Amino acid sequence: MEFQVGKVKNITIHVLPTNRFKTYAITLFAGTPLEEQTVTSTALIPYVLRRGTARFPETIQLREQLDNMYGAGFGFNIVKRGNTQFIQLRMDVINDRFVNSEHSLLNGALQYLGDVLTNPLIEQGGFREAYVDAEKGTLKKQLDSIINDKIHYAAERCIQEMCEHEPYRLNASGKLEDLPHIDANSLFQRYSDWLSEAQFDLYVVGDTTLEEVTKLVEQNFQMPASAKPIQYKPAEASHSVSSVKTVVDRMEVSQGKLNLGLRMNVGYADPDYVCALVYNGILGTYPHSKLFVNVREKESLAYYCSSRYDAHKGIVTIQSGIEFENYEKALGIIEKQLNDMKAGHISDVELEQTKAMLTNAMREILDNANDIAGFDFNKQYANVDRSVESVIEQISKVSKDDVQRIANQVALDTIYFLRDRQEV
């Protein structure tokens, strides 16, 4: 699984030629620093770009192009990795051999992506005002709607409280209060800066070559002549905790959401990364993990109780849905699992099961074009040399002592509880 790498202006191109899939999977990663001043306007960019291009100014015309390319998939998402805000544009188009298409669908897809990214509809020196207004409305609804999914909302609030003084507190999709201050011209200005400041990595997985993709990118992407990409600055993975912060929010909910934020103090590029993966697996990723077994299976306190390791930020989060009155009990059991791991109470079975599951998950990456690209990009971003095989090799070598060593670096930072309104 070796990507061929090339460069066209400020886009780094990564191509994996393979005929295992029925499609071409295309992903463009565009990252800029996650910052208070630009987070919202940057997030709004893809919403407006999808509305119209110079070639196809009307949204319907643009979307019809996708239908014509046998329902090519196009979408974007906005995420954060450590200190970086990413706009990710994705396309997925069928390999021509299945449909006898008269035009190359890979060509069509890259033309579409190139147009959307670099050849937008411009009116009076800015974006079309109607598009900007409508998409501000859409992004606003999007931000407002976080509250609808209480599991998601509680997770978001926990991170906000835990990272109060770090850029990571920001939602990658921005802040509501910024939206009224953005207009068609200011957004276009931000877009122009972003096109020059962002680092662009374009991934193509499918039946093609680096030469073909390079040629298509040269033809279809009008990148700025004098780009000044800002180098990625990975987040500081270690962070000391002086005291545990406890936050309770009240709202009309029928189930309490208990979320914990912990400092792992191990980042993606850290030599201990794989040990941290194993730690997190034993703690709470699987049905055999300590959290699931003790909070759910033994005590019937919850339907879900799991942990997640965010390696680019070096933190672990724990989430569970419980009865309000079981708060103390559930918290006690969760804390006991953390302490048991610090004391080295880890069974051979737990260790072996976790290693087997992690190994399987690593291998499965190779079956999914988007996962292959994502894995490769993560290592580019963290600037670390790593392969699926090398991670599997390292997993096999992790010992109980390694896991205990990691456990003793982990510090509980924040306890967040979302519960019902107070009875009066």
Next chain:
Amino acid sequence: METLSYPHVEETLYREVLENGLEIIVLPKQGFQKTYATFATKYGAIDNHFAVGDETPIKVPDGIAHFLEHKMFEEPDGQDVFAKFSKQGAAANAYTSFDRTVYLFSATENIDDNLTTLIDFVQRPHFTEQNVDKEKGIIAQEINMYNDNADWRVYYGLFEAMYQKHPISIDIAGTVESIYKIDKDLLYRCYNTFYHPSNMLLFVVGGVDAEHIIELVKRNQAAKSYMPLGNIERFFEEEPGAIRQSRVEKKLHVSLPKCMLGFKEQAVHKQGEELLRQEVISKLMLDIMFGSSSPFYQSLYDQQLIFDSFGFEYNCSEQYAFSVLGGDTPDPDKLVETIRAYITETLQTGIDAERFERVKRKKIGNYLRMLNSPEAIATEFTRYRFRNCDMFNVLKYYEESTLDDVNARLKEHFDFNQLAVSIVESPST
């Protein structure tokens, strides 16, 4: 072993039905690391009233199929099956839908062991009073979790409004009240009826050898004795053609109201290929009318009546057929009214020919893209198979579809007497 090849999509299936009635399908995928296997019973939340042969029919508590799914993971020796799969490097899971319960794993090694584990645990129930009671607290939390989920509530509200008698309107997990009525004897009764091999389908897809897999399953089944099962009869009260009520409203804190429209069809009882064709044409019709590249979608979006959450689907089986459309909207009444006016207009003008061709092409491409995913293939194949349809014929029906088919379906499907609306809004303060 029967070989079924589908050259236009470059796939070949291998099929065998064992003596005990178990059907096995294998789809080898060259170059794939992973193997994905599903072991499914044609038994879901709606099968709550049944009998085998001349048994006295029994009506069981709501949510029992889902409860049974949870309890299957417990083994007679007290072992947890998840732990066993984990040790063998497999990620296992299960889910219950209206009409089926599916157990599955995905793994890149120890495929034989994992497949044996999958079959054995599903064929080895172990219910005790104690382990059944313990599960009630967990499932009660699962039910509460869904109660806080506005998307789920608006969806179920719509079923409630559309269906008067049919158990499709029952929440798959049941209610906190109904699950407390479940005991081990009821679980065994359901198990012995619906988990007989003749009511089940094993689907294996990935980097495997078909002959080897089928031999392995054959040997596994030969070592177990199953008495032939009589015919399973499922009883459903006659569902009136009409909807129950035209509007259901629920209160839950949401940033914007959620509004779904459902059109319930009266003439059901279609089966097999006829059903599949109806599904294909209906999906095509909905996409032409409401897809994100349609002028109507764009006009709703421009009026800020809908956002990216707007969606639609069509669902049909032998017993029910309905479309669902909607999403978040600031003004549910206006959305409903605008959609009604648009449907009325389209019923008169018919479907645009150019748009028909474009969307047809899109659906063909989407279908082919789906074939990249072993998970999607296993899920869809099983779903169709239990309705006596062949998923690989979907492409053919899309290719054969004509503008006339879609226009005929349009007239058949949309009847405003059959329209139900479900809304979730914040409580007024």
